[in-house]
Amino acid sequence: MDFSIAALLTQDGITNGAIYALLALALVLVFAVTRVIWVPSGEFVAYGTLTLAGLQLGKPPGTVSLVAGMAIVAGAMEVYDCVRRGEARRIPRQLLLWTGVPLGIAALVWWVAPMGPGLAVQVLLTLAAVTALGPLLYRVAYQPLAEASVLVLLIVSVAVHFSMTGLGLWFFGAEGSRTPAFVSASFSLGSVNVNVQSLLVVGTSVVVIAALYVFFGRTLYGKALRATAVNRIGARLVGISPSFAGALTFTLAAFLCAFCGVLIGPITTIYYDSGFLVSLKGFVGAIIGGLVSYPLAAAGALLVGLLESFSSFWASAFKEVIVFTLIIPVLLWRSLATHHHEEDE
C-alpha cells in the first residue's frame, strides 16, 4: 500500500464514518430519551435514498402512501385517546397535527413529483416525507408501550424493521438505486485526489452535528429532551410530556436518518434491505459511546468507517467480521475501565 492508496482509503473511511456518526447520534438520542433501541433506523436511511431516487425518475414514491396511511391510523388513535379521556375538544387540534400535517406533506410530494423539480427541491421533499414517518411511527408503534421494558421495546423495533423492509421491497422494487452525485468535481491536493462530494458529505455532517449541539445546549425543547434522557419521571413532574418528548425525538432522529440516506445515495448502491447493515455500523459507533455519550459515539462511528475502508482493501471478504468483532475489544476495554455499579432497570 502506498501513500495515495492510504489517502484514498482514509478519505473513503472518513466519508462513510461521517454518515455513520449521524446515525450513531440518532441512535443514542432515541435510546437516551425513549429507551428504544431503534433497529429500523436503517430503513429510514434506505427510504431516504430510494425516495430521492424515485423522485428523480419523476414518480411519487411509495413512501407517500405510507405517510398517508400512518397519518390516518395515528389520527384515529389520537381521537380514540381523546374520547376515552373525555377531552373531546382537543380532537380538532390533534387531528390537524397528526393527520392534517402529514397528509399535507404527502399531498405536496405527490403533486410536485411529476413536475420534475430540481435536485434541491427533490432533496427537501425527500427529507420532509421521510422525517414525517418518524413521529408517526412513534405514535402508532411505540407510544402505547412507552412504559414497557427495554426488551419489549426492542422486539417492537425489530417487528417494525421487518414490516418496513417488506414495504420497502413493495415500494421500491428489488433493484438497487444510486443517486447521482451532487457535485462531480474533484481537485488535487499534492498527490492526493480529493473528491468534492466527500468534502460535502463531511461538511454537512459537521454542520448538522453543530446544529444539534446548539439545539440541545441552547433551546428549551433541546433541554427538555436532555432532561427526559437523564430522568424520565423527574422530567414528567416538571411538565415535560413523555409522549411529546418521544415524538420530538423520533422527528429529529428520522430527519438525521433521512439525511444520511440522501448523503449515502451517491456513494453506495442502496437496496430496499441495505439499511440494516448500515444502521448496525452506526450502532457499533453508538456502542463505543456506551449509548450515552454523543462525542464518543461520533468518534466511534468515524473509527468504524476507517476500519471498514481499510479492511475492505486488505481482506474484503472479512470486512464485516472485522467491523463487528471490533465491539468485543471495545466492550472488554469498557469492562475493565468501569467499576461503578449501575442499577439495572
Next chain:
Amino acid sequence: MLVAALALLPVLAPQFWITLGNYIGLYSIVTLGLVLLTGVAGQTSFGQAAFVGLGAYATAWLTTRYGASPWLALVAGLALTSLVALALGFITLRMKGHYLPLATIAWGISLYFLFGNLEFLGGHTGMTGIPSLTLFGLELRDERRYFYLIWAIALAALWATDNLLDSRPGRAIRALKGGLDMAEAFGVDGARLKIVAFVYAALLACVSGWLYAHLQRFVNPTPFGINQGIEYLFMAVVGGAGSVWGAVLGATLITLLKEMLQDVLPRVLGRSGNFEMVVFGVLIVLLLQFAREGLWPWLARVLPRRTPPPVPDAPPLAARPHAATTGPLLQLKAARKQFGGLVAVNDLSFELATGEILGLIGPNGAGKSTTFSLISGALTLSGGDILFRGESIGSKLPYEIARRGIGRTFQHVKLLPQMSVLDNVALGAYLRGTAGIVRAALRLDRADEARTRAEAARALARVGLAAHTFEPAGSLALGQQRIVEIARALAADPSLLLLDEPAAGLRYQEKQALAALLRSLRQDGMTILLVEHDMDFVMGLTDRLVVMDFGEKLAEGKPADVRRDPVVLEAYLGGV
C-alpha cells in the same frame, strides 16, 4: 396429555405437520434457554442462533471430514460452545447494563460472516452429506422417527429448566433481574450466576443445532444469522419470557404464524411479495400492545391455578459456624468514605461486642446509612478498615461479606414482588443450602429444598407472618414487607444482623412487636447493629448507642447517658 399428543402425532399427522412439529421442537429448545437467560435473569442475547450454528457446524465438520461419531461431535460442540459462552460472558456479564445484547449482536453477525467465508466450512454454499443419527441401532433417517428424538430432548430440557427455576440456584437466578444487590447481600455471586445462565442457554442452543444438522443433513450459514437470533427472542417475548411454557407457546405460535402468512397471503393478495414480513411485523406490534408480558401469562390466568403444596416439616439446615471470638465481633478502625470533596464518614471508629444490640443514630445526613453500606460492602472504603471477627472485610464484595456471617435488611425494601413470601425468605438461606445447578435441574435436590423451605417457614413463623406464606411478597403492606426482610436475614442464620431503619413506616404496635422480636433474638445470642431514626424505639431496646453527626462520632455510651449528653442535645435540638 401433551406427551400423548406428541406421541401420536407422527403416527396420525401428514408429513407437513411432522416437519413443522420438528421445527417447533428445535426452536423450543433454543427459546427455553432464552426464557432462563432473558425472561428470568434479565439478560438479552441476540446470539442464540450463532450458538445453534456452532453446534450444527461442529458436528457437520467432524462427521463429514473426519468420520467422527455424531455423539462424539455433540460432546465436542458442547465443549466449544461452553468455551465461547464463557469468554463472551466473562467479558460482558461482570458489568451491569446493556453490554450482553451488544456483544451478542456482534458475535452473531461475525460468526455468520465467518461461516460464509471460511473455505473449509463450505462457504456460503454450506456442507452436505452429514450422516443421519443412529440410536440403539435404529437409524433415524425418517422425519417421523426423528420427531420423537427432538421432542424427547425438548421435553427433557423443559423439565430440567422448570426444575431449575424452582430450586436454590433458581431463586438466585430469579433475583438477578431487579434484585441483584439484594441477592448479593445473601451470598449470591451475581456475575457468576449470570454467566452460568448464559452458558446454560448457549448449550441448549448448541444441542438444537446438532439436532438440526442431523435432521437436514446439510448446513449453510443462513439459519444461523442475526435475523434468526432475533427471531428466537421474538418467540420468547411473544410466548411469555417469564415461564418455560412461554417458550413452547412462542415457538409454536411464531412458526405457525409465519407458515400461515407465507401460505395465505400470496393467495389473498394475488401476488408474491414480502407481505408476510409486513403483516408479521404489524401483528407482533399489535400483540405486544395488547399483551406486553407475552401470551402465556394471559393464558395462565384462564387455566386453573395450582395450589402451592404445604411446607413439609423437615429437619433444620446445618447451622452456620458461629465461631466464638475473643475480641469484639465487629470493629471499625478510622473508617472513611469520601464522595469527591464531601467526607460522608470521617475516620469513624467503634466496636461491637458479641451479643449486644448497638444503635447507630444521628440526624439526617449524619452518615449513618453510608456507614451501614461500608460495613455491608455496598460501598467501598476510602480509608481505614473494618474488621469482622478480627478479619479485614474492608475491601470485600457484598457476597463475600455475607459468606462470613453478616445478614442485613434494606432501608428501601428489596423483595421480589412477584415471588411468594416463602420463596423470598428462602433466598436468605442461600448460603446454607448446597444444591447446585445440575442437582437442581435433575431434581436431586429435594431433600435439601425441603429443609430450606421448612427453615424459611420457621423464620416466617418467628416474625409472626406465617399466615402470609404463599402470598406474593408485593401484596403485603410496607410494614409487613420490612418484617419479611428480617425473616429473610434470619433464614441466613447470621452471626451479625445489620438492620437499616427497620422501624420506618411501622405503626406503634408493629414497632412494639419488632422490639420484642429483636430482644428475643438477643437472648438467643444474636448480635445486632441498628441504624435508626426513631429515638423512642432505640432508647428502650439498645444496649449502647453511637451518635453520629456530619460523618463523625459525636458520642458513645448507654442510652440513658447519651440522652443527657449536651453535645448530642445540641446536634439534635440545635442547642438547648
